[in-house]
Amino acid sequence: MEKDTHISKCESCGADMIYNPKTLGLYCPYCESQKAINKIPTTIRDYHLERERSVVDDEMQAYKCPNCGGEVVFDAYVTSTACPFCSATNVVKLKNQKGLKPDGILPFLYTKEMAFEAGKNWIKKKFFALGAFKKNFKAENFNGVYVPSYFFSSNTYTKYHARLGKHYTVTVGSGKNRRTVTKTRWFTVRGELSRDFKDIIIEATRQLTQSELHKINPYDTESLEGYQRDYLAGFSAERNDASLDQGFANAKVIMDDTIQREALSRYSYDVVGSFNADTTYSNIGFHYALIPIWVFGCKHKDKMYRYIVNGRTGRSYGKYPISAGKVCTIVFAVLAFVATVLALIYTQGA
Ligand SMILES: [Zn+2]
């Protein structure tokens, strides 16, 4: 059996093809041949059925970055074998990583150049940004990475009771001591509420923070298509190490917040004394999907600074180090390392 059957080869010259966000297809970097990628649909997975299922994905090679701790999987295209989060190239191979296989993907729509364009105006106005950070802020140092995410759906039914307070004022005292004071009248409410949730995105990333990601949201979850590795050609993907259970626990927090807000919106009150809810979650489904982000990352004085761009909408957010002394460490392609990876790929292909 041939081992490395996945990588799409150029029909004219035999080179590995890479994904082009402009055409949503593959292209050959050598002879510029094109090849279409046909979209496939994705079906929602059952949460309870898949909770315990974990497979070794030996088609994808995982690497760990000793510089920033990022764990990524690369497809075969060698030029992306640098850590997408900090650009270090001394990433280390990991063996037999277990995890869920993705079923969905939102392919990149923004090219590297378009992502850089988005950042050009941002960096231009950063007068106090560290020189090295500004100097390295170039299109070629932007890395395209797919971040693993769960999209959860669930029906919910909630029984709740709450103690709410309404303020009122009374006049007390007499003569010079006559004044108004605010008091609270407490009352109890009970009710039930049904609500269906769809596509709550929970990013399963360790490298980027949820608050960073919220700055570049939203993603067009309705465009989710079936996972195909062709979309990863020339890109990398962060390895998922957040469990499905942890993901659902985070989704519950979001659902519970919404339920509480909607239940309380039925009443007129000034203050919430307590809110107790008993919620049943049913028909829980999920997608484990990859979402695209362009990253320019730079480590300065042991802190990571990143500029990130939503690979679907171009919405961006960044933090930069203030100009002072030391250089920022961006480690560029080490030839010896690239040679090792090349050897590895050719061995697999043989
Ligand atoms: Zn070619």
Ligand SMILES: [Zn+2]
């Ligand atoms: Zn790194």
